[in-house]
Amino acid sequence: MASSKFREFLSSLLTHKTKFDVLQIDFIRRITTHRAFQFSVIFPNLLIFWIIIVAGLFGGPVGNRNISVIFVWILWWFALISILVPFASRIWCTICPIPFFGEWIQRRSLVTKKNEKLYGLNKRWPRRLDNIWLQNMGFLLIATFTPLLVTRPVVTGIMLALLFVVATILMLIYAKRVFCRYVCPVGGFLGLFSMFSSLELRVNDRELCKKHITKECIRGGDNGYGCPWLVYPGTLERNNFCGLCLECIKGCPYNNISLNIRPFGSDILVKGERAIDEAWKSFIMFTLAGIYILVMQGPFIFFKDLARFFWVPPYGWGFTYVTNYVMYAGLVWITSLAIVPAIFFVFTALSKLLSGSKEISYKKLFIDYSYELIPLSLMAWIAFSVPLLLVNWSYIANVISDPLGWGWNLFGTAEIAWKPLFPEYIPYIQVVLLIIGLVYSIKFGFEISMENFRDKSLALKAFIPQLAFMILASIFFLWLFVG
Template identity: 40%
Template sequence: MAKIELTRIPFIKNALKSRYPQLAVFIVMLIGYIFAILAGLIGTPVGSHNFSIVFVWIAWWAILILVAVPFFGRGWCAVCPIPLPGEWLQHGAVLSPPDKRPKWLNLRVPKMFRNIWLQNISYLLLALFSSVLLTTPNITGIVLAAMLFAAIGLSTVFERRAFCRYLCPVGGFIGLYSQTAPIELRIKDKQVCVTCEGKPCYNGSSAGYGCPWDVFPGGLTKNTYCGLCMECIRTCPHDNIAVNLRPFSADLAKPSTRMDEAFKAFIMLGSAIVYAGVLLGPWGMFKDAAYNVGSSAWFIYAIVFLAIIFVVLPGLFTLGILNTKNTLPLKQRFASLSTALIPLGLMFWVAFSLSFVLTNASYILAALSDPLGLGWNLFGTANAAWQPMLTSILAPAQTLALVVGLVWSARTAQKSANEAGTSSMPVVIYCFVATSLMLWLLL
């Protein structure tokens, strides 16, 4: 399938070039985000009746993992409200054209942090406390507020969106999985960028800001670090930026060789497996251990969780590829071949989320009418009874998601192995075993 340039359609191009549609969505999102913080802090402590839990961890999560990431990649980042207040503060403006004088420290992020290790750590910090985070409104409120203030703080110290690019716990995995999405922002003609004076897409101009994600669009080859903020469409004086529809997982044809990205794939794969067992499994002792933060059982849970992610999964993977005939160093082979785990991990999350979301979606109606759990009945749905949805198709849908993920990963493994000049079989077998484990946990 060839690429289709969506920005050739005048309506789409105008909507992306104008700041107003995006601003309108941003404002709605920011209001919702601040309301989620308040609901978490002052609303009912009963999670299933609190807006912060129901709308963040059920509604938003469903949209993110089942729709936004698979089909729009970093589409969520394009409308995420978290960096907004910090960015407005950094620019000293909401919409008006920027002046070049920095308003704050405007430092460059130190080189040692210009990778996604901090995002891996911030994700894991939340993941280890996820049983509490997912179920306790005031903890969700505190974490949402902390992310907002961290983004503001980093915007006053560092240039551009340092929080989004290097610290956001969600942005890390969205970036990883955005490589599979059938949408991309790319330049049309490389030569135009080579001869372009001043590189306004990166440095900014009177038409807009330099790339907030610290990416030079002329060098974009994958979606991972492009936040789809559309600034470059506004600043490019040569109309050389396009948003394209493309085949799924086009970015994975060129495997990454970065260890931070490789470990991100293992972190996401491992946490999907752990959550499927702990949260959706029938074993009460695992739930107790995950929920009772600070207890000795929780420390054992945390150690096992980290061991699965950093030792067991990568260790078995390494053992599998150890004896494949190849001249590439093992580290490079490891990073390159782990690209195959990206579609597998995404579909693990889809299968896990289907169960979690369909079971709990009926809470949305009640929380809509009584978001703080204060006895309101705004839309007459406050007393809607809990009822799981579509349970008859849940298991077949999960099987379909996991088998599609396995095929997708096996194909990706073949491409990565071709690229690395080695056999794909160990990776394919690894993916099959992981899929069988996930099937056992979910079905």
């Protein structure tokens, strides 16, 4: 009896039928519909960001002795990629303080709902930029400077301060949160990976939304602003652009919005909105996971020397540090934008060839199959992040007592000695994570194949090259972890 119920539960997970609306819990509904909710989670975070920027700009220059580097690139990054995104979608956007000033100016209010007319020029975002290419390029730009960003506090401080400035300026020119939706370099991959997340915001009854004329969720109402992310919840099928600001929950007069816990990866099979910019985001994230593990966590002198800016290698190649770094930048950009997509295209062409289908275009198959990489890519990123925390946890304790690297010892933890936690088990954790990603990628990849070819045998034939690509990529990651 119990085992049949368990099987039923497993089956419902696989068929994406299991959902639980957390707003059914009265306590959560009351908190999330309170107008002060978002301010009360953003404001403390804003103070932390302020400390991080000040520490970055004026604190000590050594990365592992400065709170800006340790909190942002170890603690925040680990929490974001390993916990928040997989389990809570874009909940980081709920508490992110970067659009705080812009939104405050637009609304001229921090908590209460005022006039829907926003302050500022309220221009419409250009149609040709209505995609995530800016975010793709922004993330690659940040990736180019990652060796500097994650090791030099001043660079982290400047970057964060710049993000505040750019967000505020854009929100003065354009209506609503265009910065978050189209520009924020973090937002692009949050959107992509949140497709895998086990949390979603959706409407309960679409018909009700269709018939509802006033549509407070987009136009705003007495209790909530119209969606700052320019999303209409009534037709929402994917997490990508929902920043979980929860204004629609506050505004909906029918309580028709739910915040569901759901099976992982439900959005990956939503086919209506797949696009080439997201396909490339998938390749960028997939490739960068490999490059970061190779360069930062690998032993290879060649790659480490490439990533060292302001330094001349000792081999007498005749390279200057600039050409050295240009090679690193080239590795990041060319591999992400050209080499990996080209290899993937070859495998996709083989898929089409094996299927014998002439109806489906190369482009459609290429874009559709690119979404199968999301679970594998996310798990590779988590595998990259696990050692960041387990090896460097003591630095977190150190900077809590000495945030600026000025020799303070506020809580007596500044001198805790560096000692990695279970370092010999890290590779095994990484292997398990990668295999979980591979399983999900195979599951979604085959379903994408079925969705395109309908016939089971045809779908299998077409999927074989995809399977080969994913297995080869997995072996590469396994080599990085344990090889």
